[in-house]
Amino acid sequence: MEKLNVNENCIGCGMCVAIDQEHFEIVDGLSKATNSDNLDSKDLENAIASCPVAAIEKTEEN
Template sequence: MSWSIEIDADTCIGSGMCAGVAPDHFELVDGYSCAKKATVEPTDEVVDAAESCPVEAILVKDAETGAAIAPEK
């Protein structure tokens, strides 16, 4: 199983919460969030980063099924 990480660049405000929570998976580039890899192994850090985003700009999905993993609706 793997997860895909999508970041809505139009929504991102560059708070850096994701990079602070999951520095192995996110970084700020030109003041906005960027996933270090588009597809990752499932990990709580990625879910925590998506949940901590103040504007819900990060979407984590099951790479095979497309089912949303985080943030919770």
């Protein structure tokens, strides 16, 4: 199963949250992935592409 994660590169710019409220929120100044549903959404794709430090990852979890 795929899981959505924001890694330690996040600088808290807020871009992903502005684009995709379904998957991200800012917690203590940094982005946090709030759920791993609907990972094929266009908004998520745009958020991943827009992150300036490539901090958003989809990882395979068993």
